[in-house]
Amino acid sequence: MVIRSENASQVVWWCLRPMLFVLAAVIVGSFCGLLRPSLAGEPQDVNAPAAKIDKTSGQPSVVDEEKAIRKLLDENSDGNTRLALLIVLVQDYFDADDPADARRVMESIVDDGRIPTGQRSLTASGLALAYAVENDFVRSQRLVNQAKKLADQTPPAELETLPEEPAYEYLSAEAELARRALNQHDTALRKVREAADLARKNLDNPSLSEHRHEEAANQLLDEVEHLVGLQTQNNRRTEALNYANGMLWDIDHDPRLKPNAIQRALVEVAVSIALMSNDDYDGALFWIDKAIKGYQDAGVLPYAFTYAEALRIRLMIALATNRLADYKADAEGFQYAASINPVVAKTPSKDERLSVILATQGNWPEAESSISRVLAYNLKDQGAQSPFVKYQSAMLMLYRLEDSERKVSESEISRYVTPMLGQNDDWDASGSAGAFVEDGALAMCLSRLMDDGAEGQALAFRIAELFHMNATQGAMSDGAARLAAVTPELRSLVEQEQMARRAQDTERMGLSGLSTRLAKVDAENTGNKGGAIASVEDAEKAMNASAEDLATLHDRINKQFPEYRGLVSPAVPTPEQVGAALHSDEVYVDFYVGRDATYAFVVNAKGSLHATRLNVTRADLKKQILTLRNAFDAGVPPRKAGDLAGFDMTAAADLYRLLISSIQADLEGATTVYIATSGILSSLPFDVLMTAPATDLASAHWWIATTMPVRIPNASALVLARSHPATHAAEPLIAFADPSFDGRDPATIAAHPVDRTPARAFPVDGGAASFDYHRVAPLPETLDEATSIAKTLDAPDHSVLWGKNASRSEVTKRDLSNDRVVLFATHGIVAGEVPGWRKAGLALAYEGRGLPDSVLTADDIVTLRLNADWVVLSACNTGLVTGNAGDAISELSRAFFAAGARSILLTQWAVESRSATEVTTGVFRIYANDPSLSKAEALAHTERDMASGKDGELYRHPYFWGAYVLAGDAAR
Structure with missing residues (x-):
């Protein structure tokens, strides 16, 4: 975090902010992992424990002090002075262990019209977070609304004095409220994404001051771990890894960020979390080790939340890889931090923390008992689809698998795995994932099942399928949203399903609260027990009714729109x-x-x-x-x-x-x-x-x-594609080739000098902080390729778009659902290949800003309407995957499948122009001339001919023909 100037308003806010977080932690119950105190970049005493004063002896003096301060307030109308006086009072109530009065005084800050609106907005956001943690959702929502209204009223001059952008803070509070009050983890992700997008927009806005740029940079750095965590919990594993790796690149190459050592470690923690969610625990261990050393070198206190959280993540990695015994020192450090810092003590819960500590000692039965308690609570309160229930269930399974005294049966593994396979009619549309140790549990289950005969191996096969499905689920969910958006009847059903799912969450949380109240009445033998029982019974009926409504809607969607079900919650086939x-x-x-x-x-x-x-x-x-x-x-x-x-x-x-x-x-x-x-x-x-x-x-x-x-x-x-075959499109081809990367159309095709020898390499300078789109090398030979394919398929001349017409806007506005072959003959861009660019895409004609508006990205592709037998990506690197984590096939191919493509011909490295034309035209010539051949056989004939020397001895080399990959349904 960059160093901020310490004017009066900033000082009082930095006094207030840590109290809000610790206040939230003090009042939180046994919810696990929900609190998000991102305090790493603050002064180090922010993570320190609050001073505790005996309430009996401390309270009278605070009351007397409040009277004196209230008198001073009556005599002073200056907003900053009033704020400073009230902060002193908040601090004293907080030190006296009186959170209720501390919150009361903070609310008076929010309501004081003489205090600057930006400061009031920040305070309202902090209080909204505290009330959300306390499950007082009505007050939390009211304060969020106030925070938003005050943020909108904050004048630009005050924004220059604030230590935080008010919009960043209220979006964070909204995210926490969505998770707690509504169990909506997808909404929480959307809100935190919105804050990150706003920060990125502010950072890129040259009209803003250096102070506003610093705030934007700090928002991106301080919240990276939070955002990546939410992405993984929403089963957006590839997105999480791309974002984390992108931030890792940015901190070394973007001079505007200026990360300090703690913020650099935060990014490294985020990379570790992303790798964990992609089944790369060795990679995750490397980055968490690096982050912990960074914290140590920076002097982060051993009881700081950020340091304790890093120890917790390393313990989770050790659990997922059966190495907990080697990390007893981390468990001791984690427990020490919890004994001092109330934030650590409550995040995660005592039972979850205790379970990990017991497991490091080899006390598996007690570890299992401890995690089972918190799992039962969260299951009752949040339901089986909560990401916290999912990762705690994985922890429980790992405790059982790693206990050498216990033999885990195939039936136990089956009970754990089967709910993830999506075979039930009442399917999981939550999109959530456990992320931390879920892959580790699945991998250990798979290994164990391989020795259990045919039935065990059949279940192991389906676990392997789960890994590949998880790697693609983000793109599939995007495709489902696109399908619903363009299909009115489906959109109506999906909206009803979402309302029913949220109603069920609300009923479940209400039942949980009433059940807790009944247990208290029963234990203390006080209150109206009969009334409490009746309330619980009514709540149970309401929740069962919501569940029935949800099941009915799932059944209707499954029968009427099976392709939607196959995208949003695919079943793993036997x-x-x-x-x-x-x-x-x-x-x-x-x-x-x-x-x-x-x-x-x-x-x-x-x-x-x-x-x-x-x-x-x-x-x-x-x-x-x-x-x-x-x-x-x-x-x-x-x-x-x-x-x-x-x-x-x-x-x-x-x-x-x-x-x-x-x-x-x-x-x-x-x-x-x-x-x-x-x-x-x-x-x-x-x-x-x-x-x-x-x-x-x-x-x-x-x-x-x-x-x-x-x-x-x-x-x-494959099963989904062949279960619901589509009618083939009528038009033979639409092609986008030879885009004008400088925004100008050449007078004639011959105006381009053609060099057919080098590969179609994208011009990248890894040391540059920015990229000039005009430097992209033209590809005139791709127009020859497209026109040759068009001739082979008897497609009209107007089916080939080139120059300025081969643009992103032209692609996105067209209805491509009636074209059998959709061809892009251009440069492909791999995520992270271009400085500062985190998305895979296809480079199309320049449209004014270069990368932001001229590249067709995976996000654009999932919104296209396709009914294509073939999508051809005759470009470099369109099939490249990183190989360092959970990629199944390239991001672009996943997007095209989600948009409706049945098969995709793509490339894995920078292809050479002449051979590219020979391969693609050869495939379609063979395919068109022999109706008995499948797509796979057409490609096989083409590659075999080239490898055998039929196209010349030079082209025997696999560089020329081996780049091509056919993906999807390869039948005719």
Whole structure:
């Protein structure tokens, strides 16, 4: 956090803000993980415990002091003076352990019209947060409303004096209120996103002062952990990782942020959380270790909330990887912080904290008992779909699995896993996830089930499918929202479903409160017990009625709009269901790469499953895949025939041996092999694998000589596509090619100088803090490619848009639902590739601002209306995945699937122009000339011809043909 000038109004707010957070922690009950005191960048005493004074002895002096201060207030109308006097009074009530009177005085600050409106807004937001934590939602909402109104009335001059932007604070309070009062974690995410977007907008606004820029930078830095946590809890895992990695890049390259050591550590914590949610616990451990050392070097106190929270995250990583015994010192530090700091003591709850501490000591039964208590409370209060219930359920499962004295049965694992598989008619539309240790529990369950025979392995297969589904769920949810938005009847049902779901949450929370009251009446034998029982019974009836309404709506949506259900809450199919969707010449393979082993699951068209454990670790595969990709990722194609140009034939053969050879017998006779995977294996170009070592390209034995690998996000996507076939579109093609990156159209096509040798590399300067869109190299040859494909498909000339017409706005305004082939022949941009740019996209014609308005992003794509047999992305890197976490297929392909594409032809590295034209036109020429061929076979014929030298000896090299990946339904 940048250092702020200490004028009077700022000083009083920095006195008030920490009290609000500690006040909230003191009054919070046993809710777990809900409080978000992001205090890392504050002066270090903010995290210190409040001074405690005996209430009996302290109270009279505070009362006397209030009388004196009230008299001074009567005599003074200056707003800042009045605020300073009231802050002194708040502090004294707070020190006297009298939170009720402290809040009362703070409310008088909010209501005092002579105090500046911005200060009143900040105080109202803080109080709204405190009341939300206390579950006093009526007062919290009233104060949020006041905070918003006062923020709108704050004059620009006062904004220059405030230590925080009032809008940032009331959005945070709204987020907490949404989670607590309504159990709406999606709304909470939207509000915190809104605050981050506002901060980014303010940071980019050159008309604002340096002070406002500092506030914006601090908002982005201080809230990064909070935002990433909410993204993971809303099952937006890829989004969380992109955002965290983007902020990691920003703190090193954006000079406007100026992070201090504590804020840098906060970003590192956020990266760790994002990696945990993507099943990369080793990566998460690296970053949390780095963050903790950063806190230590910065002198953060051992009982500070931020330091304790980092210890907690490291303990969760250790739990997920069965290494808790190595982190006893962290458990002791966590407990020490809780004994001093009331925020730490309440966040998470005592029972959850105690369970982890007991587990580090190997006391598994007591750890299980402790977590079960808080889990039961949250289950009663929030329901099974709460992210806190989900991660605490995963903790409970891990305690059982890691207890060497206990044998966890297949039925126990099944009871834990089955609710996540989405097979029930009354499906989970919450979109929430546990994030912290859920993947660790699933991975351990999968490993255990592999030794439990056919039934256990069938369940292990479905767990592997869960990993791939989770990696794509954010894009699928976006697609569901888009589908509802353009379908009026579905939109009406979805709105009713959301209202019914929220009504059920409200009824559940009301029942929880009444049940607690009944228990108190029963225990103390006071009050109207009969009335309390009647209230509970009425609440139970109301909640059951809400549940019935919700189930009825789910049934209607499921029957009338099964594709929506398949997007928002996809069911994980059984091997038998997958087999029923396969054609006789197809096989489905699911790879899950674990920390210690890799698992392959093969399903054939008869529905039989072969599951096997492969003796290769994630680290081993990463090393081999990086070796194989080095030559391709360099972006320099071979210049002469026979030149390997760095292509490692040994790695290509070794990867086939490690992954495919053990299951090759299951693939015999299959012309198409659907492959689902995530993580590092997503970046493996399966097409270039070799079945045996070779010394030169002419003698190479390529795997694609007998079968064609096709990528698929997961089995559910294939089953859904084939369960609800769509009518094919009428028009043959719409193509966007040769965009005008400088915003001008050339007079003629020939005006472009054409160099067909280099790869279509995107111009990136990793050391630059900004990017000039005008520097993007033109691609005139892509127009030749598009027109050639149009001719092959008998498409009219107007189906190819180029120059200024190949623009983002042109794409988004068109109805593309009647085009069988949708082609983008341009540069692809990978998330994080361009400085400051966090989204994958397609570079289209310049429209005034460059990246912000000229790139078609995944967010844009999910709103398109497609009914395409093919989407072709003839661009560089459109299929690239990071491989460092939970990617299933590229962000762009996920978006196109959500928009309605059935199959996608995309590239994994910077393709060379002439070979790109040969491959894409060749695929469609073969496909059009032989109606018996599938899409996979058309691509296979094209790649085989090129690999065999039919297009010239130079083009034997896999750089030219191996970049292409077919994803989705590859049948005709």
